Amino acid sequence: MSKFAKTHEPPYYAVIFTSQRTDIDKGYEKMANRMVDLASQEKGFLGIESARDSELGITISYWDSMDAIKNWKENSAHKIAQEKGKTEWYKNYSVRICKVERDYSF
Amino acid sequence: MSKFAKTHEPPYYAVIFTSQRTDIDKGYEKMANRMVDLASQEKGFLGIESARDSELGITISYWDSMDAIKNWKENSAHKIAQEKGKTEWYKNYSVRICKVERDYSF
Numbered sequence: 001m002s003k004f005a006k007t008h009e010p011p012y013y014a015v016i017f018t019s020q021r022t023d024i025d026k027g028y029e030k031m032a033n034r035m036v037d038l039a040s041q042e043k044g045f046l047g048i049e050s051a052r053d054s055e056l057g058i059t060i061s062y063w064d065s066m067d068a069i070k071n072w073k074e075n076s077a078h079k080i081a082q083e084k085g086k087t088e089w090y091k092n093y094s095v096r097i098c099k100v101e102r103d104y105s106f
Numbered sequence: 107m108s109k110f111a112k113t114h115e116p117p118y119y120a121v122i123f124t125s126q127r128t129d130i131d132k133g134y135e136k137m138a139n140r141m142v143d144l145a146s147q148e149k150g151f152l153g154i155e156s157a158r159d160s161e162l163g164i165t166i167s168y169w170d171s172m173d174a175i176k177n178w179k180e181n182s183a184h185k186i187a188q189e190k191g192k193t194e195w196y197k198n199y200s201v202r203i204c205k206v207e208r209d210y211s212f
Contacts, residue, residue: 003161007202016166016206018110020110051162051163051164052159053158055157056157060122094110094209094211094212096209097206097208098120099207100122101203102202103200103202104201105200106192106199106200
């Protein structure tokens, strides 16, 4: 599978999630994979791109509408993961909700 | 220095650059560092976040306005780097120009 998200023509929406991990594992990878699976089943999900190195992780999910983003934020399994993220997995993170206005690729 | 970009209250703009590298080095890291230096001197530059693993690299630069993004795209040293990126450093990449509408952090 390509690691690039295949999104349609703009406009669409992006959630930029930038994070630094703690040293605590406790099922992190399993949860992360499950969240990708669950998100991709949500209505309006377009794709996801992710990279992590020793200093920072960036995950960007792409969505058809703001409503789709809101629904995903309220997904019950996702809410549990968000809580556990704060108490165990992440030292700190930031979330940015964006409207993608233009795109191109090479 | 924190690896997180310190951006002001939305709205502001983001350029999401997702890429896969070739095996060609030829001054890549030096160029990448120089581009960060040059970008940060541009009017309207707010910050940058970057992560790369074996599969994908993601760099997000944040800007005060669309005009600032246009100016940076036209920066002459940046244009040379863009050309060299296509012929040497990148197998493929995508660029997305976004308006950040909301953000929060933990």
